[in-house]
Amino acid sequence: xxxxxxxxxxxxxxxxxxxxxxxxxxxxxxxxxxxxxxxxxxxxxxxxxxxxxxxxxxxxxxxxxxxxxxxxxxxxxxxxxxxxxxxxxxxxxxxxxxxxxxxxxxxxxxxxxxxxxxxxxxxxxxxxxxxxxxxxxxxxxxxxxxxxxxxxxxxxxxxxxxxxxxxxxxxxxxxxxxxxxxxxxxxxxxxxxxxxxxxxxxxxxxxxxxxxxxxxxxxxxxxxxxxxxxxxxxxxxxxxxxxxxxxxxxxxxxxxxxxxxxxxxxxxxxxxxxxxxxxxxxxxxxxxxxxxxxxxxxxxxxxxxxxxxxxxxxxxxxxxxxxxxxxxxxxxxxxxxxxxxxxxxxxxxxxxxxxxxxxxxxxxxxxxxxxxxxxxxxxxxxxxxxxxxxxxxxxxxxxxxxxxxxxxxxxxxxxxxxxxxxxxxxxxxxxxxxxxxxxxxxxxxxxxxxxxxxxxxxxxxxxxxxxxxxxxxxxxxxxxxxxxxxxxx
Numbered sequence: 001x002x003x004x005x006x007x008x009x010x011x012x013x014x015x016x017x018x019x020x021x022x023x024x025x026x027x028x029x030x031x032x033x034x035x036x037x038x039x040x041x042x043x044x045x046x047x048x049x050x051x052x053x054x055x056x057x058x059x060x061x062x063x064x065x066x067x068x069x070x071x072x073x074x075x076x077x078x079x080x081x082x083x084x085x086x087x088x089x090x091x092x093x094x095x096x097x098x099x100x101x102x103x104x105x106x107x108x109x110x111x112x113x114x115x116x117x118x119x120x121x122x123x124x125x126x127x128x129x130x131x132x133x134x135x136x137x138x139x140x141x142x143x144x145x146x147x148x149x150x151x152x153x154x155x156x157x158x159x160x161x162x163x164x165x166x167x168x169x170x171x172x173x174x175x176x177x178x179x180x181x182x183x184x185x186x187x188x189x190x191x192x193x194x195x196x197x198x199x200x201x202x203x204x205x206x207x208x209x210x211x212x213x214x215x216x217x218x219x220x221x222x223x224x225x226x227x228x229x230x231x232x233x234x235x236x237x238x239x240x241x242x243x244x245x246x247x248x249x250x251x252x253x254x255x256x257x258x259x260x261x262x263x264x265x266x267x268x269x270x271x272x273x274x275x276x277x278x279x280x281x282x283x284x285x286x287x288x289x290x291x292x293x294x295x296x297x298x299x300x301x302x303x304x305x306x307x308x309x310x311x312x313x314x315x316x317x318x319x320x321x322x323x324x325x326x327x328x329x330x331x332x333x334x335x336x337x338x339x340x341x342x343x344x345x346x347x348x349x350x351x352x353x354x355x356x357x358x359x360x361x362x363x364x365x366x367x368x369x370x371x372x373x374x375x376x377x378x379x380x381x382x383x384x385x386x387x388x389x390x391x392x393x394x395x396x397x398x399x400x401x402x403x404x405x406x407x408x409x410x411x412x413x414x415x416x417x418x419x420x421x422x423x424x425x426x427x428x429x430x431x432x433x434x435x436x437x438x439x440x441x442x443x444x445x446x447x448x449x450x451x452x453x454x455x456x457x458x459x460x461x462x463x464x465x466x467x468x469x470x471x472x473x474x475x476x477x478x479x480x481x482x483x484x485x486x487x488x489x
Contacts, residue, residue: 005040006067007032008060012076013095014047015090022449027179029126031073034186040071050089053105057113065118067384069224071123072110075179078128080148082107084108087128107150110308115153120383122156127178127374129162132148150217157218159197160206164215177208186226190391193224223387223418234372237329241288243344244295255285255293270300274307280320287329294333302353313357316364331370335360335390339378346381353455359388359459362392382489385454386417395458397422397486401469410470411440414485415452422456422486430483439480440471448478455486 011028013021025046041063064070064332081097085107092229093099107126114122129147161178175183181203187195194216199345201214240246249256249263258281261273267312274297282290302310311318312334320328330484338355341347375390387393397417401410415423426433432438443451453460470476 004067005035005038005071006060006063007035007040007071007073008045008056008116009035009042009073010045010048010053010056010076010486012047012088012090015077015088015092017092017094018077019198021032021076023174023176023179024185027075028073028175029133029173029480030183031075031125031186034183035071035073038187040069041067047090050092050103050105052467053087057105057110057112060178061113061117064114064119067117067119069121069123069298070114070117070119071113071125073125073127075127075176076127077145078107079104083148083474085147085150109475111153111156111158114156121220121397121414122153123224124158125182126181127161127176129160129166142441148245152219154216154219155222157193157197157216157220159200159216161213161214166212172352178204178214179210181207181214181322189227191227191392192393193220193226194218195278196226197462201276203263220418223393236287237291237332239344241291241333242340243342244292245342247288249293249320253285253289254281255289259289259296262293262300262455265303267305271307274300274305274311278412279313282316282322282326282330283327287325290326290329291333291336294330294335295337296333297330298334298351298354298358301357302351309354309357313360315361318366328370328373330372331361331367335370335374336377339374339389346378346384350457355454355457356450356460357391360461362390362436362459365460368392385463386422386458386488389457389459392462394462394464395456396464396466397452398466398468401467401478403470406477408475409477409479410467412448412481417456417486422488423481423484424486424489425481425483426487427483428479438481438484440481443478443480445474445476445478447473448480451480452486 004063009028011024011034013024015021015262028044028046032042035042043050043056043060043063048056076085079086079088079100081101085108088104090104105367110124119262127148147160147164150158151160172178181200184203185191185199197216204212204214207239226258249260250256251260258273258277259267264270279417296310297308301312315331319330322330335358338351338358339347350442362371371390375388378385378388379466382388387395395417397415399412400416401412403409414421430439447463449463450460452465453463
């Protein structure tokens with residue numbers, strides 16, 4: 001299970017009218033290899049003439065229409081002409097600027113193609129700012145060297161090998177200086193793309209003794225990771241366990257009798273079933289049966305079975321007598337039940353009745369493999385979350401408020417995450433009349449933070465709320481608009 005990732009990688013080195021570059025073909029080959037290892041479907045090209053670059057971009061455009069993430073990488077000569085950037089083909093006509101423009105690939109065209117594809121995330125990486133020999137023939141001013149800054153459409157990151165107007169080192173080893181630094185960090189597990197490029201910049205600066213500083217322009221609204229470290233696989237369990245409506249109960253088996261009791265939807269049967277689920281019994285059960293027990297334990301807890309709620313909240317100790325693989329199967333099932341229905345399909349509305357209590361278990365390192373399992377299950381639906389549940393990724397939210405009638409009363413105006421407002425009206429019944437203020441519910445600070453964590457489906461301990469309008473004391477009363485939510489649209 002994976003995200004739909006597509007990449008076009010081009011390395012042009014064998015230029016016809018200027019000296020051959022040493023590194024771009026290697027750069028393209030090595031970047032393509034790393035991207036494939038990260039799950040990308042890669043179109044790789046080397047030493048392309050203008051027509052071949054055009055065809056490659058058209059092919060990439062078709063792939064983007066089926067993708068969640070698109071990435072374009074180019075290594076070779078780049079140039080700015082009249083404030084616009086162009087990527088040189090091996091047969092670019094360098095006789096003058098007009099011919100050069102029309103025989104090169106316009107960076108603006110690449111940006112436009114990726115923008116119109118409407119991928120959630122678009123990434124453009126350019127190791128294309130080498131000292132351009134074409135410019136010498138044009139007798140251009142120093143201000144026109146290197147590449148020009150560009151506008152990045154929403155959801156796009158554009159990374160340059162060096163700062164605008166500056167040139168880059170072609171490198172002395174197998175790779176250009178920038179690509180060498182990029183390859184050092186591209187596969188780092190659980191490293192956001194912004195952090196990754198900061199590390200690239202540090203490595204590049206160190207390698208070139210400060211002569212070359214990479215640069216990015218970004219309008220990404222969410223997080224992107226080239227390499228999410230995933231623990232186990234969803235195929236640990238059978239189809240009948242994942243789609244538990246297909247699971248057939250055999251009353252001769254003790255674990256199956258527990259499942260039957262939990263499925264009864266009545267507390268007088270559910271509570272004794274939980275009591276019967278001892279470590280001795282569980283350690284004799286199959287992984288499939290224990291996974292289904294976990295699913296139904298969580299269901300019963302959401303239905304207010306006090307025994308199921310107590311078992312869940314105290315799972316770190318109540319499950320301590322289980323063998324590690326048996327314990328994991330139970331917790332895998334509980335976590336799976338939050339997000340997947342009886343058919344094994346992602347729920348339209350997640351089952352969040354015990355979300356806070358369940359995800360508090362992520363604090364225990366020995367239980368992390370179950371959260372890794374959940375992350376792998378949810379990775380194909382990553383766009384539906386601010387952060388893939390199960391990963392230890394902090395989500396930062398800025399809270400904008402205004403003071404209410406009393407000094408300790410704060411009225412929530414907006415919530416911001418990933419560079420955009422995420423608070424929106426979910427229930428039109430609460431739409432205020434013109435000139436009227438929205439209806440609001442009064443919450444303690446603890447209740448408000450738990451509500452936001454639940455709406456955003458982020459473990460409370462991983463949610464960082466930054467209050468912009470007041471200094472938090474914990475005693476504030478928060479007025480939150482009724483019918484509004486921070487749930488991912």
